[in-house]
Amino acid sequence: MDFIATNSTTLLQPPQWNSKPAWKLPGWGEPVMVAMILFTAMVLTRRRGYRVFGRPSSPYRSHLDIAPDSARPSDGLLTYYSNSGHNGEEDDFVRTTKHHRKKKYCSGISFDTPDTSRFANNMHSRMLQRFPFLIEMFYWTTNFLFYRMTSTLSQRMFASTGIWAVAQAHGLAVLEAEEFGWSSFLFPVREREVQQWFTRGHQDALSTLNRAYALIHIPGTVGFIAWYYYAAPSHSTFATVRRTMTLTNFLAFLTFIFYPCMPPRLLPAEYGFLDTVRHDDAQSVWMNGRYVNSLAAMPSMHFGYAFTIGCTLLYHSGNFCSPFEKKEIGQSGFWKLFFVVLGIGYPSLILTTVVATANHYFLDAVVATLFVLIAFACNETLCVFLPLENCLFWAIRAAKPVPTTGQRYGYGRSRRNELKSPVLVESHRTVSGQRFGVP
Template sequence: MEVPPLSLSTSSPTPLTSAPPDFNSDPAWKLPGWFEPVVVACILFGACYFTRRRRYSVFGGVRKRISILDDDSVSSRNALLSGSDTELSSRESSDGEDDDSYYSDISTLKNPPKRRSCCGITFWTPNTSRFKDNWHSRVLHKFPFLLEMFYWVITYIIYRLTHIFAQLYFEKSIWDVAQANGLRILAFEQFSPFRFAFPVMEIQVQNWFLQNHPLFLTILNKFYALIHIPGSVYFMAWYYYAAPRHAIFAKVRRTVTLCNLLAFVVFTMYPCMPPRLLPKEYGFIDTVRRDSAESVWMAGKFVNHLAAMPSMHFGYSFMIGVTCLYHAGAFRWLGCGYENKSSKGLRIALGVFGAMYPLALLTTIVATANHYYMDVIVAIFVATFSLLCNRVFMVFVPLEDLLFWCLRVERPRHNTGVGFKR
């Protein structure tokens, strides 16, 4: 069913085929193209610094003072060379993602193989601990967050490739297919039996901001462009630093990764044109581009502009919000909450942020005509499914062991939460 163009604009006393003359005649708060990459780089390398092993030297192992008057100084030095350290042993032991067999294999062999289980099948993979003295192993041991950065780079490359795959799949008709899918979504929201769930249309939300609060809409444009990637990267970096255990952080990271991959499949198989790119007779305005607020990550020939369904802007905010609410203890009444022993002020702050951040992103993506309501609903479903099925990535653990073996590097042990607790 095609949406009649007039059904989207009759609620407004003035036509919305173009933005009002007084809306951002001059781009506001124009940022240079290097600003966002520099911000993201500062966040990532700052996280590497703050999550480093402070008592470990790339060139000399664990740093610890040994008294010159100690009669047993030789045995003390041997203990240090063997890696025995209170901080490393008590706080950096198995984290739930790395099974006990990862570091606690007991065998007569010097470097016994690791026992891995996948799909009911037991695998034995080579033990990379023999490479612990290699220079790149020592760098990773000093800065374990570098491994998280590697995961992010791989995910970002896959996203960049979705545009190419979708283009190959639909060939030259991809824009027509994406426009038709966008119009079907509008038709579903306005004319299906479920239209009661969408009492306020997207065009009405944008029109309200355009006519009454153009300055606030300018703020939302910047918010849309600058928060998604820098904000999400900052949260994952902070969470690696602050999470109680790496097992908890790993579950969130796997959930985000699986949500990304599922969204990338939808982007490729179901291209969807965002409201801002629909023909002008449907009334939507591309306020982000008119305001010169487009993110540098949203530019270039490899960016998929037809990836409205699902909304990963909201999907990320939803996962971040749920994580904050979990640590605030908001789900304890369901029997799956987290008993946070932090201060009451911190718990309240986490709860307020966890509730308000997704709502702020929802308002932003609708007011700027970047997503439909259905994009948000599908994003919630994808994120929930990813949370329930995130352990599917454990099937790649044997392959990861082989990759580290080929690179001749020991997989670093994580020190999540150590710096925050200190």
């Protein structure tokens, strides 16, 4: 990578940094912030009218007493069938099939899974039914654990050659591709030039970006998931976004393992980048520790999440919805403009932040965007894990809760139509034979 030393990419003098370190958020600040977001989301999305304690509702109540839409979004893209026949009497049908195994169909493949409805009145099952957002918390905890594994796996894979040297070579290769590759026209501005603009006369603004880099990624993404679970017009719409982000994660995690990439701030000083985040002591508590992957610049998941959130906000504005969901969202002109501005401004802010703080290259954001688009096109492939999820619920002796997303738009508004027992959800699915929304 001698090209760096012979052209304009090398600085004669490193950029100067004269600002005082910013105020450091206490180590407990971010966990408390995230916990408050999750707790608030649990309360706002709770199933109203459903009691965790007390005498459980009758499991044999007619499925007709349930709001038809309340069960719609729970296990989408699958059709539920019982192994038994239907004799035309719904109550008898529920009694005779409630403990039978279920067949689930996904992408033309049939899966025989246990019927977890028998566990509907277990205490922890009723807790999940009261607070269905707990399932989303489990999903994202699983994602976080997979991320934690990427550093260990990558280090073992490149143990013989030394992961630091490999990651540095990959980082320099990214700079070379941006400046001399076939796609160099996409990068008229260099990362170092962006950081220089801030370090030479706009250091207070850069201190703000350092803090934003540390605080927005985890709390901001968790806050978005919590908000959209509540605000989405249907669980089908929400789950598409959640699956897209999850699949983007796994594509990124594989890249982190097989293509470790050093961020600009960790390159040798002669390449002209400063680690302003560390100078400001603005590192996130979620991004420190033994299992954090500091050599995971490619792709930028900061921008990948921001791009997904931005697209979702543009969609939520109502300007790009289907006619059906426009009626459900019913945004006023002010809120349409608000979501459009936020949908464009948020990814732009994050892109500026990750580049100005020398945590990512422009190419990282481009690859993250491609991963998001691929994940969105293929997001339904994650439905193949539904049988495994059902087996997990069987193992913990719990019935899968019905999501409450969309209830503020009319689903289950009347208390007499709210869900009385998770058993009814299974019977309603089996009797009606509907194809529901998404998992």
